[in-house]
Amino acid sequence: MAIKNHLPNALTCLNLLCGCVALTLILGFDAGLATFSQQPAFLRWHPMVNAAFLIGIAAVADFFDGLVARALHVSSPIGKDLDSLADMVSFGVVPGAVLFKLLQYILPQTQLPNSLAYLAFTVSIFSALRLAKFNNDTRQSDSFIGVPTPANTMLIVSLPVILAHDKFGLSGLILNPWVLLGLTFLMSGLLVAELPLFALKFKNFKWQDNSLRFVFLLLSLLLLVLLQAAAVPLIILLYVVLSVVRRPAKA
Known part of the structure; x- marks a missing residue:
């Protein structure tokens, strides 16, 4: 069988590998999260920050596996199922683990029960529901209904990165248990x-067919330049707001 037939699944497996390694970094870390701000900026390679970068790689692999499969005309039901299984780890279990670890750190400093940290895995449960819904919803071929799991995960894994390089004094907000639970x-x-959201799928690069996508990408780039990691939650908010204000563009 030609190598090209295996390339999309190899990218999916890279997604899964990154998710697995990220998960070990997150759950295997026991020191206080206060160590984020106690190191020089160039040394702040905290395990949870490393995990966030791995999830970034997983998101890129997840984006390109489907793109490559369509370009090479090697899409298959097995590839679709494998993609969902990999996504469940990288974009389902991992965000729950990040929230769990943050809550596990902050709850002992409050009068709230430590067991509330396990509520973080609500995100993992609903990610599974989201992926199952996506696989069986014919309306989601060119757009999404509900926030995609990679977008949700990028928002959540950005929190440790923001803590590590907190130039805007957001640590107190992020490490508030009510904020995390909310x-x-x-x-x-x-x-x-049941929220229609546009997909970043370009069938061509004409402005009239992709104006919403171009505006989103340009604004996202601007936010990243200005705010760096702190821009990620705003980018996800922008994604939702633009989708609500204007229905998904038909490409």
């Missing part, structure tokens, strides 16, 4: 909400 339930709901 984010858990908000994003869980948005994963399965």
Whole structure:
């Protein structure tokens, strides 16, 4: 069998590998999260920050596996199932683990029960529901219904990166248990909400067919330049707002 037939699945497996390694870094880290701000900026390679970068690689692999499969005309039901299984680890279990670890750190400093940290895995449960829904919803071929799991995960894994390079004094907000629990339930709901969102799928590069995508990408780039890691939650918010304000463009 030609090598090209295996290339999309190899990218999917790279996604899965990155998710597995990220998960070991997140759950295997026991030191206090305060160590984020106690090192020089160039040394802040915290395990959870490393995990976030691995998830970034997983997201890139996830984007290109489908693109490559379509370009090479080697799409298959096995590839689709493998993609969902990999996504469940990288974009389902990992975000739950990040929220769990953050809550596990902050809850002992409050009067709230430590067991509330396990509510973080609500995100993982709803990610599974989101992926199952996506696989069986014919409306989601050119757009999405509900926030995609990679977008949700990029928002959540950006939190440790923001903590590591907190130039805007956001640590107190991020490490507030009510904020973390609120984010858990908000994003869980948005994963399965009947909310039409555009997809970053370009069938051509004409402005009239992709104006919404181009505007989103340009604004996202501007936010990243200005705010760096702190821009990620705003980019996800921008994605939702632009989708709500203007229905998904038909490409």
